[in-house]
Amino acid sequence: MQLRFGIRTKLLLSILAILLVSYSTLLYSTMKTLNASLRTELDRNLATNLKFARSQYLGQAQIAKFSVMHSVVSQTVQQRLAERDGAWLTQRLKSWHTVLPFMDLLVVVDPQEKVLAALQGTVENAAIDAPAVVKQAIASKRAVISTEIFSGEFMCRAGVEGYCDRPESEALVATVAVPVIGSDGGVLGCVLTGDILNHHPTLPSQLQEVSGNAVEVTLTQRGLRVASSLPERARESYTLSPKVLDVLERGEVYRGRTDIGSKSYETIIDPLLNSRGEFVGSLSVAISTETVINSRRENLQNILASAFLGIICSFGLAFFASRHLTGPLRQLAASARRIEEGDLDQRVVGHQRDEVGMLASSFNNMAESLKERDGIINRKTSDLQELNEQLERMVEQRTSALSVEMGRLEAVLTSLAEGVVVTDRDNRVVLFNPAAQQLFELVPHRVIGQSIERLCEMTGFCNVLDPVSEKKPWEAQRGGKKEITVKGKRLHVNTATLGDETGEFAGMVMSIRDVTKEEQVDRMKTEFISTVSHELKTPLTSIKGSLQLLLTRSKWLTDTERQLLTVCFRNTQRLIRLISEILDISGIESGGMIFNFKPVCIGELAVYAVEEIKSYAMGRDITIVNTVGEHLPMVFGDSDRLIQVMTNLLSNAVKFSPEGKVVMVTAEQEGNYVVISVADRGRVIQWSDRDKLFKKFQQIECSERGKIGGTGLGLAICKEIVERHHGRIFYTAAKEYGNTFSFTVPIIGETDAKG
Template identity: 55%
Template structure:
């Protein structure tokens, strides 16, 4: 049985459906707006809480700085620091501790960072764990504040309180360090004060934040992923020890903002890394807001929205019922007219005299035919519009095709006009491009090489020695791009090989760029010969000038002070020019293969002693100490005694020249396989990455603000490189593990049986 409903009920239900849909949309949009507002408030609260927590973390450092800045500037304190009056300074440190009782580490040091007095009972005179902080304070002449990790042994030696193992994490503690230089009124550095506050012993910071922002805030301080202060219960793990992605961002010093799980609950969190003075991340500071709090707010808002909607729907239902009864009275006349049309009287029209919606319905029924006609016209117009858009698309495709053809033509013109030869192979190792420069270099015509295997082309062009490198590039072995040199038909060529990668990242072929450097090599040879000739011509008159100046200075007792000083300057400059010419002649002789080497059995220890004695006077003039750490049981090497001393002396001279006054240059040697490696290490400023490629090239000097450091020929390291390579060894540079520079060279070990044969 088919259920029939009258117009009034249908109208009533339709109105109710519209109301329900409207209220549902309103509820959804309102709920989304509330969620957006809550998320914005969460982000704002997290940032405010984090800033406050960070200020609380560094508040005590500011208090320590303020508390120590006044007594360290007092004349009596500076007087006793200058005279190293340890009893008086020990009593002063105890008094300062009463002013800042939360400080666990408090030490006074002299300008050499030797401890004058400390709170703890340690006997060492060094700041074993925090010398770097004090060194930074001395260098900048300003107070340095940082967060550092120190060992338990350091705290027991430096600190004034006992350290329990429960407060340590992996036998370390996080300390807020304040390093303050003590500077006299005349600017003299008298010493320094090192103070520290152990964060592991102070879990109150999170609760101070909660007093301001409420108990919904959860604050945590971690040390290498271990909680040391937190408002979260101890049995609940913190997010840092769970989510590796958070730790990875913090280790790159990038703050984290997002959702994290703490225990069985989810929190909106923000993590800030805590780094030490060297920039290493040693922990984190995090602030979290529980999602339960915001869930309650959302639930309350949703309940209010639903209550308001229910009341509105109930009132609308009553109003719709009354309006439906009134509007359905004219339906009888409208139904009768429709039945006539249904009976076959198609020329009939529905006539309703009322001017309300039913009259409009009758008019709509009568206009239905014309509406169908209008709809057909609309469909035709849309079809025409689609056809026009299709024609526009075809026109744009044609224009883009022309542009691509122009680009291809431009690329082809560039490759054709290039002076360098370009050869490209596909993934099957067949030649797909062989430009005119490559054809000229290898004397090949295009039809003999295009789409041919590269092995066949190599046979025709005479560069088969390149096949091994092509196969290495195809296999992904070695560096890319790789540079190779080969000689073909009396010409020296430099070849750069690079893999060709398609859009999917797969290997698609090899690109080879070939350049003829025969003329460049000839120009270099001519330049070297010219420099050598000029140097020979200059050396004789300069030697005569030097002898004349020496004779005048030794015999000219009648010279005035000014005249003698000017002649001395001339003699020094003459010596410098002679050294420059000797270096140029040495490098020219080595490159030309004319330098003779007297190879024999050489003792490394003896080389180091001779070189240190030769450079001793120069080192003493710059207040530099040279220390030898060469073992006596090292095997002898096979080389030229004088030339190896020249290499070692040059390296020692550079180390002394670029080391700060009062520092030490270390010479060491050890055996590595069939080689003995000699190293010269200094503590000067490390060479920048951009300058390291220039180290062993001729006439290359590194930039420096001190003109004395730029003096020299720029040939010393180049000569060392040539001498070491003639010994079948190698010379190289490394940065020091603790700063500075290390230059090393390796020489083959003397094998008696081999040389006897």
């Protein structure tokens, strides 16, 4: 059975849930903040006490260092040390001990590490194994303070009482080694003084006064406690664990909780290293955690008590608030149920000037609107029925019109001379017109519904069908054109994709045209023109030579005869030039034109081209300005063909420029290409004529001079030559007067140079 709660219960439960989450979050954040505060205070106390303990530990060593350093600079001490006066040095050590009573070890050592004097008596010339701190002080010629562990044997030889009968024992000593430097800078000896920490199990009283019984400052020798700040009665046995020793032996400070006897302590332990950097002991500060735990427990009890009282009070407030707020809402719910049953005259009485009153007013307005809309809906329903009948009639009319259009489209596809194949989104054939049937020699019922792969197997025209079978759905809105040869037939295949209303791939349309006979006719035409041109060029060359010979050597000709011969010679040259252009375009189309590619200088080619056209330009009073410099990089091309391109462009510029104008030849480097441009000042070519520029047998009429003679092959030949050089040729018009023809030639590269 599913429980159903009223709005009052839901509101009460929601308020209680919010209060519970709020108090839980507050309790969690308060405890977390309290713990963090206690942790911070504890860490600060540990750091402060450790700093003070370290200063007390090193304070006496610093006093001894400065006292001894002040004494050893005396000339008397240096002289007695140089004379190896052991008795005097012993008395001197005793006087120093009077000033430094806390120093238990006082020894004077010569540079050969022999004891000259000791505090407890003269042990002159006693050879000892000098500690590393002495050797370091003598070698560095400066005072060294360190904590050392000396063997009982060394302590005995140094004259310290109580160690001769315990040679296997060790002592932890706060050591000061002060070298004695002579006036000449040489080392006369070394004074070794030290505070034997094992003799003082109780640390200085200042630590007890500052720290109290809650804080213990401990000094250990290789993990075993040798001194503490607590009174002897309050101490318990204490040895560092292997885990702590492992951290200290690496020279790192240990922080963490440890148990000392029956008490738990937060501890910070600082390693003590000797002069060689070896671990010899530690200085630690431990603070009892009992006070922290008690304070935390007391705070938690106070917080929980406050939270409990707050929840009880909040529950009472939530109960009364939910009861007051849900009364008008229940009335609204009852009125809504009656409206649902069809009573649109139901209204709610509400006098509150708050959100509930606004809700009651809006409810009444809604009921009034529903009543009005119910009447409007009833009136509109009849209108919709009438419109539905009209729509059905329009659908019938459009369906009939669509059938007519489909019939027309089918008639067009049937009458097309090109084969048409249409596929769906799965590349299955859905249309196969009669021209395609004749081309593939198949009847429609064997093809419709078959996949493109199956059609390929049936016909053997796989090369034709590959453009369709290779198309993928994501290549929608893309088409292509392809020329292929299948079974001796030359076919032009055009493909286009179909898309649905969402732009997704919906199929392919492929049109196939057999151009075998057209290409045969075009090839026959080209061969005929080439043959005729070759046959005409030979006699024309002979005629040109004969006319040239007559003009140059016949002095007896009259002016009229010479004029007629000149006209014949000029027309012969024109015919030879036209035939050469026809032969060039024929050779390019047939692939018979040979190119000799090599590195060439574009500046030299420009000079040759200008010289070749110079006489023609002078005849029309046109100046050619060549600004192509020698600084341009070498290009890779056929020099003769490139000169032919520039000469043709210059000839056209001179031909179509008004007399007295200037033709400019320029070149510049753009990336990996050199761009050569020929600019004239003639009338701008019309938009309608620009499509003819680079096509064969196309000429442009000039409004000032009418139609100018020529074959219309010059720019077509230039285009073919430039494209064989992997460049491009293009036209640019000026704003008012002038035309610019430009072409690009690639700069020679490393692979070209090696080739």
